[in-house]
Amino acid sequence: xxxxxxxxxxxxxxxxxxxxxxxxxxxxxxxxxxxxxxxxxxxxxxxxxxxxxxxxxxxxxxxxxxxxxxxxxxxxxxxxxxxxxxxxxxxxxxxxxxxxxxxxxxxxxxxxxxxxxxxxxxxxxxxxxxxxxxxxxxxxxxxxxxxxxxxxxxxxxxxxxxxx
Ligand code: ZN
Numbered sequence: 001x002x003x004x005x006x007x008x009x010x011x012x013x014x015x016x017x018x019x020x021x022x023x024x025x026x027x028x029x030x031x032x033x034x035x036x037x038x039x040x041x042x043x044x045x046x047x048x049x050x051x052x053x054x055x056x057x058x059x060x061x062x063x064x065x066x067x068x069x070x071x072x073x074x075x076x077x078x079x080x081x082x083x084x085x086x087x088x089x090x091x092x093x094x095x096x097x098x099x100x101x102x103x104x105x106x107x108x109x110x111x112x113x114x115x116x117x118x119x120x121x122x123x124x125x126x127x128x129x130x131x132x133x134x135x136x137x138x139x140x141x142x143x144x145x146x147x148x149x150x151x152x153x154x155x156x157x158x159x160x161x162x163x164x
Contacts (some may be wrong), residue, residue, distance in 0.1 A: 002087045003049050003136060009128050010051045012042075015067050018110055020115040021050070024040050026065045027110065029054045038087045040124045042131030045087050053128035061121050066105035071129055076100030076118060083127055085137050090152045093137040093145050 001007050025048055033041040033054055042053040057063045076099040078120055080090045101122035104114040116122070130136070141149065 005062045009134045011134045012051045038086050040128045042128045051132050069105035072102040074098040074101050
């Protein structure tokens with residue numbers, strides 16, 4: 001799903017049980033993320049308003065599914081780094097985020113786990129968690145970012161209208 005599809009702006013619903021349907025959805029999410037060579041992907045990006053995201057293997061972190069994730073803390077010095085999003089092709093936004101993140105979630109095995117990171121993976125958790133809250137990198141744009149991305153956003157809006 002691409003901007004401005006309304007599924008991307010909705011707050012996603014918790015997952016009640018990890019059944020066959022959820023496992024199949026997560027398989028699809030991994031496939032899409034790898035096809036697009038992204039670091040992470042959230043369920044609303046494949047049209048499902050559910051609190052799930054997946055991340056690719058990176059440094060000490062294996063590829064993983066996060067079901068009903070909860071941010072425990074997001075603190076430390078704020079850093080600005082350019083982020084892209086598979087739902088907003090061609091757009092990069094400098095996003096200010098806290099640099100230290102602790103998160104907990106349920107894995108595919110049904111067990112709760114907790115992780116922390118002060119690097120790119122922590123930033124990725126915040127980006128993917130934003131998707132579950134209905135927030136996109138467009139919500140972090142400055143007026144100058146918006147001006148710079150005006151044409152790309154207009155093209156995406158036109159494509160969305162055409163597909164309806
Ligand atoms: Zn994204």
